[in-house]
Amino acid sequence: MxxxxxxxxxxxxxxxxxxxxxxxxxxxxxxxxxxxxxxxxxxxxxxxxxxxxxxxxxxxxxxxxxxxxxxxxxxxxxxxxxxxxxxxTEERISIPTLNINKFKNVLLYILERCAGKPNVGETVLYKLLYFSDFNYYELYEEHLTGAKYKKLPYGPVPQKLDSVINQMLDDNEIQRIKTAYKGFAQKRFLPLQKADLTQLKASEKDVIDKVLEQMSDWSATAISDYSHKDLPWEVTEDGKDISYNLAFYREVPYSVRVYDEDFDH
Known part of the structure; x- marks a missing residue:
């Protein structure tokens, strides 16, 4: 050549x-x-x-x-x-489509489990959603909520969240409050109704539970720093959407999938 x-x-x-x-x-x-x-x-x-x-x-x-x-x-x-x-298929090329009903129930479930923790403000909540979505995609090659995440300075942020939050506030599904945590003002959400668990598959709930067990007690700074070292966020240009397919390139400790050893080694 x-x-x-x-x-x-x-x-x-x-x-x-x-x-x-x-x-x-x-x-x-x-x-x-x-x-x-x-x-x-x-x-x-x-x-x-x-x-x-x-x-x-x-x-x-x-x-x-x-x-x-x-x-x-x-x-x-x-x-x-x-x-x-x-x-x-949609999953193969990773074009997520937001499933609003699923997103609401995932959000409500996370809030049920974590809203009482003083560290879980908006920043921590965004990261819990991100890792739930990307961990599920890495494991099953299917979207959990179908939310799109953008690379912003403080970590991955779900898009169209404001409109979903406002709808849930209007429907009295959640309540927004402002508190202080370690001297900093923080915006938090409280669930006013339970998540409809019939909308979540056992595999979906299991992935969310594992994310919450690992990260829900972390501070906003700790979970933001951790998200900055996750390859999908790390290799995406500032302000751009983060591709779900990048989850397959993760390495320990971020990868949640157990891969076989090299067949040729």
Whole structure:
């Protein structure tokens, strides 16, 4: 070839081809007999790929090696047109759609468990919602509330929250109060009704419970500092939406999924 592909460009092309085939990272890693962490590192451009691995990928994703390494690589030319591509689901490309009813019940459930704790003001609440959503997505590749989170200086913040909060205030589902915690003014919310637990699957409630057990006693400063080291927040540009797919690139202690060891090591 006339030019040399960078690891980052190789990773980008693999992501495009994988999404075009409608495959999750887990499905692809199993089909080419490497671990999911290895595949995520390849897709991030942090790990080199061997010729043997690239050949297995070409078979799994139906592309020609010559086309893949070409300077004028185009996605449409690298998929075997004789095979019908699977549709890319919403979860595969991580386009969250806010489920307002689910979001309200998750919020009410968190408030039921935590509203009495003096540290749980707005900042802590936002982070508990964020980790519940992203931990669930990492585990199940499905959205919990479908909320979008933006990278702001104090950590990830759910979007459209103000409108949902205002609606819940108008419907007397929650109450807003102002208190002081360790000398700082803080905005807090109290639940005025119980969450409808029939709207939460056992797996969803379990993920939320684990987040609350780990973090609900943390101060706003501690949980904000912790969120700043979570890879999805860390690699996102300031003011941009945080992609749920970045949860698959987490490492200990942020990753909540137990991945298999490398099959090839």
């Amino acid at each position: 006339d030019f040399e592909l960078s690891k980052q460009e190789i990773g980008r092309r693999i992501v495009l081809l994988r999404n075009r085939k409608g495959l999750s990272q887990s499905e692809l890693s199993k089909s080419i007999n490497i671990s999911r962490p290895s595949l995520t590192q390849i897709e991030l451009g942090n790990r080199s790929i061997s010729l043997n691995e690239l050949q297995r990928l070409s078979h799994a994703l139906s592309f020609s090696l010559d086309d893949f390494v070409a300077k004028d690589f185009q996605l449409g030319q690298n998929i075997d047109s004789t095979k019908e591509a699977q549709p890319v």
